[in-house]
Amino acid sequence: MSIYKEIEEKIKSASNIIITAHKSPDGDSIGASLGLLNFIEKLGKNASVCHPDPAPEFLYWLDTSSILFMTEESENITDLFQKADLIFSLDYNATDRVGPEMQVLLEQSEAEKIMIDHHLNPAEFADIMVSExxxxxxxxxxxxxxxxxxxxxxxxxxxxxxLYLGIMTDTGGFRFSSVTPRTHEILAKLLKVGVQHHLIHELLNDNNTLSRMRLQGYAMSEKLLVMDDFKVGIIGLAKEELNRFGYQKGDTDGLANQVLSIRGMRVAIVFTERDGMMKISFRSKGEDYVNVLAAEHFDGGGHANASGGRSDLPVEETIQKLMKLVPKYFTK
Incomplete structure (x- = not known):
């Protein structure tokens, strides 16, 4: 029996199913969760989608009304975890990615756990692991x-x-090297069943607020530091700068890709002060891998060309640390 057939059988035999995804959701975690939920319902079963926190505002066009958030319904979610006999862990490969409150519920649950994820170095916490x-x-x-x-x-x-949304957003609009012929075969299947891809692109990309555009314009014009010798661009935004532009979750998404779009740029590093720390996004092209830098110095990691991390230093000190490390990880 294939692993996917085994998962189908687990779904059909389960009574109380939960679908979880990582904290600070993105298009892939939201898309995968809702795609799986709708599939489970087509199999004649029910499931609850439990996320640590809400989706960013630019995804509100998608119907997320079925998702329960730990930040808003902790008692309800706690009860669901206690009753669960099958838990899906989507788009994360370690239990700390769901935040401390949900992590406790996940680790204490005796339910069977299925992890479906594509990130490097998965932890051994699930009974069935699809780690591709x-x-x-x-x-x-x-x-x-x-x-x-x-x-x-x-x-x-x-x-x-x-599902189309998740694939599109996690591939940078199908531009990353992770896109394969199989990816396009799957996209074709989605189009054949009625997905109107042009509407998804419009709803996602033509959905900016004025404050978001002003924040991103400020970041690119006033905060972008370019290390020309290494073709590395760095942007750091302090809490007071975010507040000045009425920051909402997701407002800085895509900034790293804007930096990478500059002719000749090979690496983009964007970080923002949130939740008492600097949250860092690393993006790169080709063989300028960023995951090692993120893992060795910023308590992070991820894909070779797309990783995340954190810094407990203030903005300027984080920038100075990055500038010292860039020559050690990237060539001229």
């Missing part, structure tokens, strides 16, 4: 689950829209 680091996204893996378990006929627009 070469996959473009977790949403692509959910599509594979549906197809390879023999349920491709269940694919419809409701399942396809969030």
């Amino acid at each position: 680091t070469k996959a473009s996204s977790t949403a692509e893996l959910i599509a594979e689950l549906i197809i390879e378990s023999g349920n491709e006929d269940l694919l419809n627009e409701q399942i396809g829209i969030p």
Whole structure:
């Protein structure tokens, strides 16, 4: 029996299913969660989607009303975890990625756990692990689950829209090297069942607020530091700067890609002061890998060309630390 068929059987035999994803959700974690939820419902079962915190505002066009948030419904979610007999862990590979409150519930639960993820170096916390680091996204893996378990006929627009969103956002609009012929085959299947890809692109990309555009303009014009010799661009935004522009979750998403879009730029590092720390996004092209730098110096990691990390230093000290490390990790 294939692993995807085994997962289908687990779904059909479970009574209380929970779908979880990582803290600070993105298009892939939201898309994979809703795609899986809709598939489970097509199998005639019910599930609860429990996330640590809400999605960023630019994803509100997607129907997220079925998602419960730990920040708002902790008692309800605690009760669901206590009753659960099957828990899905989507788009994360270590329990600390769901935040401290949900981490306790996840680790204490006696439910069977299934991890579906595409990040490097997974922790051994799940009973069934689908860890495909070469996959473009977790949403692509959910599509594979549906197809390879023999349920491709269940694919419809409701399942396809969030899965398309997840694949699109985690591949930078299909521009990253993680996109394969199989990725496009899956996208074709989603289009065939009614997904209108152009509307998803419009809803996602033509959804900026004035404050978001002003913040990103300020970041690019006033805060971008370029290390020309190494083709590295760095942006650091302090809490007071974010507040000045009425920052909302997700407002700085895409900044790193804007930096990378500059001719000749090879590495982009963007960090913002949130939750008492600097949250860092590392992006790069080609063989200028950023995951090692993130892991060795910023308590992070991820994909070779797309990683995250953190710093407990103030903005200027974080910038100085990065500037000292860049020559050690990137060539001229």
